[in-house]
Amino acid sequence: MNFVMKAAMGGGPPDVGKMLGGEEDKDPEAEKEKEEERQEALRQQEEERKAKYSKMEAEREVLRQGIRDKYGIKKREEAEAEAQGVMDAASEGSLTRPKKAVPSGCGDEDEEEESIIDTVMKYLPGPLQDMLRK
Incomplete structure (x- = not known):
């Protein structure tokens, strides 16, 4: 009953100002620490999971x-x-075997790709190649 009388008379709890949008004492370091602790807790939970x-x-x-x-x-x-091995063995000599996009041995796997400039330089006359290289 005593609390009701004090609240009615205007004493109220001390946090009423904060609840109504008053200014709080914010410490950026404390908030940063709390955020780091929260992130660490989330990481630990994820690892445990x-x-x-x-x-x-x-x-x-x-x-x-x-x-x-x-x-x-x-x-x-x-x-x-x-x-798959059985299918490959069965279709090895067959005329209806699936065709491969590029037969083995026909590709350029071992060759290095040349740049466009190197390709163009091959077809230029010798003196012009020397001028461009300098």
């Missing part, structure tokens, strides 16, 4: 491998690679 999920995924992979071993199932990547 990643560690947790990597551990869970490792446990799941162990279970998956146990099931694969039990039932003789191959991993998806291994099965796809094996199927």
